[in-house]
Amino acid sequence: MKEVFIAGVGMTKFGRWETKSQLELFGEAAMDAINASRLKPRDIQALFLGNSVGDMDEGQTVMASHAAREIGLQNVPATRLEGACSSSSIAIVNAYMWVASGFYDVVLAGGCERNTASPTPLATRIMNTGPHHRYEGPTGITFPGMFAMMAHMYAHKYGIPLNKLKEAMATVAIKNHKNGAKNPKAHFQKEITYEDVYKSIMVATPLQLYDCCPISDGAAAVVVVSSDVAKNLTSKPVQIVGFGQASAGGLSTQRDYTLPIARDVSSRMAYKMAGLTPQQIDVCELHDCFTIAEIVATEGLGFFKPGDGWQAVMRGDTQIGGKIPINPSGGLKAKGHPVGATGAAQAYEIVNQLREECGPRQVKGARIGMTDTLGGPYASIVNIILKRGW
Amino acid sequence: MEYKLTFEKFREGLRGGKLLGLKCNECKGYTAPPQKVCSQCGSENMDIVELSKNGEIQTFTVINVVPEGFKPPLPVAVAALKEGPWLMGNMIDINPDDVNMDIIGRKVSIGYKEIPGDMFSAGDRIALTFKLVA
Numbered sequence: 001m002k003e004v005f006i007a008g009v010g011m012t013k014f015g016r017w018e019t020k021s022q023l024e025l026f027g028e029a030a031m032d033a034i035n036a037s038r039l040k041p042r043d044i045q046a047l048f049l050g051n052s053v054g055d056m057d058e059g060q061t062v063m064a065s066h067a068a069r070e071i072g073l074q075n076v077p078a079t080r081l082e083g084a085c086s087s088s089s090i091a092i093v094n095a096y097m098w099v100a101s102g103f104y105d106v107v108l109a110g111g112c113e114r115n116t117a118s119p120t121p122l123a124t125r126i127m128n129t130g131p132h133h134r135y136e137g138p139t140g141i142t143f144p145g146m147f148a149m150m151a152h153m154y155a156h157k158y159g160i161p162l163n164k165l166k167e168a169m170a171t172v173a174i175k176n177h178k179n180g181a182k183n184p185k186a187h188f189q190k191e192i193t194y195e196d197v198y199k200s201i202m203v204a205t206p207l208q209l210y211d212c213c214p215i216s217d218g219a220a221a222v223v224v225v226s227s228d229v230a231k232n233l234t235s236k237p238v239q240i241v242g243f244g245q246a247s248a249g250g251l252s253t254q255r256d257y258t259l260p261i262a263r264d265v266s267s268r269m270a271y272k273m274a275g276l277t278p279q280q281i282d283v284c285e286l287h288d289c290f291t292i293a294e295i296v297a298t299e300g301l302g303f304f305k306p307g308d309g310w311q312a313v314m315r316g317d318t319q320i321g322g323k324i325p326i327n328p329s330g331g332l333k334a335k336g337h338p339v340g341a342t343g344a345a346q347a348y349e350i351v352n353q354l355r356e357e358c359g360p361r362q363v364k365g366a367r368i369g370m371t372d373t374l375g376g377p378y379a380s381i382v383n384i385i386l387k388r389g390w
Numbered sequence: 391m392e393y394k395l396t397f398e399k400f401r402e403g404l405r406g407g408k409l410l411g412l413k414c415n416e417c418k419g420y421t422a423p424p425q426k427v428c429s430q431c432g433s434e435n436m437d438i439v440e441l442s443k444n445g446e447i448q449t450f451t452v453i454n455v456v457p458e459g460f461k462p463p464l465p466v467a468v469a470a471l472k473e474g475p476w477l478m479g480n481m482i483d484i485n486p487d488d489v490n491m492d493i494i495g496r497k498v499s500i501g502y503k504e505i506p507g508d509m510f511s512a513g514d515r516i517a518l519t520f521k522l523v524a
Binding site: 203250251 | 480
């Protein structure tokens with residue numbers, strides 16, 4: 001297998017884009033990534049596009065082919081990949097495999113979504129297609145609901161009073177908004193207080209509005225290249241040194257929601273491939289779709305022992321400057337979560353962190369970074385480990 | 391090999407008062423909700439069996455922002471059957487304010503309700519229901 005690098009990255013601002021379609025948003029992010037790589041669209045040999053529910057939101061299928069045309073790719077293979085929120089991380093993994101195999105040298109991977117195209121009740125119904133459509137969805141279970149059940153199980157398992165866990169969850173939201181306030185591409189660029197969190201509406205007990213990431217629009221893309229190509233394009237190529245991907249069924253097929261099985265399999269695979277341990281990761285962008293999800297992910301990825309994640313955030317271990325900075329971009333919570341774009345946007349942040357191009361939210365001296373993207377009922381998880389290639 | 395316990399058969403079972411599942415002839419484990427192979431060992435060699443309708447609550451939530459077609463507040467929980475499998479359902483005959491940490495570990499009896507279909511559901515739906523037993 002050949003070594004694989006990211007040459008350049010692109011990303012739109014995340015937020016509400018009432019005036020742009022997801023194909024238009026992807027066109028912007030993709031061309032930013034191609035231009036940053038000092039390439040032309042004709043140099044791209046294949047496209048992998050992550051998208052979750054764009055067909056239901058905007059009435060567009062065969063989306064990858066339309067996206068390829070949009071940016072002038074030369075009739076190359078174009079494939080849409082769907083794994084809910086993990087879609088564009090799956091796209092990056094597929095781009096990796098084609099380049100590592102030697103079949104291609106230059107592949108574009110990314111994702112797009114326009115989740116605000118549907119009003120909230122319809123958007124919630126569309127997202128309700130993620131749990132099992134026969135045996136779970138008809139209960140009306142929502143994404144906040146699935147992570148609310150994770151929070152209650154976490155509190156019960158470790159014997160934590162719910163108000164103490166809620167304080168730790170609110171601290172996650174406050175930290176990520178503090179980071180997002182320093183990210184000009186974030187959906188929300190403002191700091192929040194405990195009072196803001198506790199006064200917000202109850203979405204699904206115990207998760208309040210400020211425990212939840214927003215519904216967002218946006219796109220992100222990365223150019224994945226072989227070693228020889230990378231050296232000609234940039235003085236700061238970022239190497240993909242490990243990845244993992246794993247699946248699981250619906251919540252009724254899983255047991256311990258506080259340590260999702262798919263993350264255990266995926267992260268072990270990524271660490272093994274990279275020959276690294278959790279203690280060697282300098283910065284991590286992980287899947288904080290809800291505040292409890294960040295706490296659980298910091299344990300599942302091995303940064304903290306099971307049951308210590310909620311205390312770690314209270315200790316400040318996950319702040320920029322802490323033991324392991326988590327979500328310096330603002331995470332899904334503040335940066336926003338256009339579902340199909342999220343994995344590529346995490347890679348965008350890590351690449352820029354390793355290149356020390358993140359300004360006021362820079363994690364000093366970051367050499368190795370990691371992404372963690374979770375889709376559906378903790379049913380599709382991808383981890384990617386990136387390292388300075390210079 | 392033909393699919394043993396389809397959703398259609400599972401639903402007919404509920405309408406006839408039975409909670410159906412699968413018992414593996416290889417590992418003797420139970421599988422529910424139904425799937426093609428045993429959830430424990432992967433064997434296709436399973437028989438349809440009637441399950442107990444007795445569960446124990448593992449976790450829960452009360453949803454206030456609901457999908458189109460549902461009414462809040464909507465209590466959802468996951469219960470473990472005494473045979474082993476876990477199922478998702480709606481808490482019924484309970485004040486939503488009482489759906490709190492105290493119900494974890496409580497015993498429930500399992501029923502079902504009919505949910506009208508919509509443009510994404512390919513026909514009518516059913517949801518399991520959980521009722522606390524004293």
